[in-house]
Amino acid sequence: MPKKQNTTAQRAREAARQGTKYTQALRNGAGYHPAAGTTATASEDDRFGGHEFEYEQVTDLFRCTECRVYEVVARDTDGPIKPCTGPIGYGGDTERVYLLLTENPELPHSHVASLAWNIRNTGIGRAPRYAWRDGKLLVESAPSVVAELARRIEQITSTIDSRQVPAVSSVDHLTAEAGRAILAENYAAYVAEYGEPA
Numbered sequence: 001m002p003k004k005q006n007t008t009a010q011r012a013r014e015a016a017r018q019g020t021k022y023t024q025a026l027r028n029g030a031g032y033h034p035a036a037g038t039t040a041t042a043s044e045d046d047r048f049g050g051h052e053f054e055y056e057q058v059t060d061l062f063r064c065t066e067c068r069v070y071e072v073v074a075r076d077t078d079g080p081i082k083p084c085t086g087p088i089g090y091g092g093d094t095e096r097v098y099l100l101l102t103e104n105p106e107l108p109h110s111h112v113a114s115l116a117w118n119i120r121n122t123g124i125g126r127a128p129r130y131a132w133r134d135g136k137l138l139v140e141s142a143p144s145v146v147a148e149l150a151r152r153i154e155q156i157t158s159t160i161d162s163r164q165v166p167a168v169s170s171v172d173h174l175t176a177e178a179g180r181a182i183l184a185e186n187y188a189a190y191v192a193e194y195g196e197p198a
């Protein structure tokens with residue numbers, strides 16, 4: 001049974017059918033600022049429960065790119081949306097831990113976009129929104145896979161003058177609380193510079 005949608009959702013669906021990311025289009029409608037990053041965390045974005053829904057042509061449905069659940073299924077509750085369990089690689093583990101990476105200071109300019117892309121490609125970690133500030137990138141993971149993620153991050157390299165150097169100079173392990181505190185600080189710094197997202 002299809003449910004009533006508001007017009008922001010309808011516009012976002014239309015944008016998604018034309019190739020724009022659905023959740024991102026919805027956030028744009030809500031004043032989402034792309035400079036803030038691409039991935040939300042469940043705690044900061046309750047409307048989507050942390051899911052990243054994208055249009056899936058074969059089913060004509062919206063599906064989360066992280067946990068693979070369909071939007072209609074996630075929303076099929078009398079209460080709030082079922083929260084995203086995160087990437088499949090987390091193995092359904094809903095606990096979160098964080099790594100704070102320091103980008104290699106030898107790099108003449110930041111390679112953070114490719115670093116974040118490499119991390120996402122591991123399937124066991126991701127950079128939430130407001131993860132990047134002052135040469136440091138905060139990465140979310142799950143306790144069962146974080147050691148493997150740290151090991152893989154240490155192997156990521158960048159190229160300087162055709163020489164391979166480590167992309168990060170240090171990897172610090174943080175608890176969920178410490179990680180969220182850093183996200184809150186980064187968000188505050190973002191607001192100080194760009195203003196409150198509308």
Ligand SMILES: [Zn+2]
Pocket residue numbers: 050051052064065066067068069083084085086
């Ligand atoms: Zn999800």
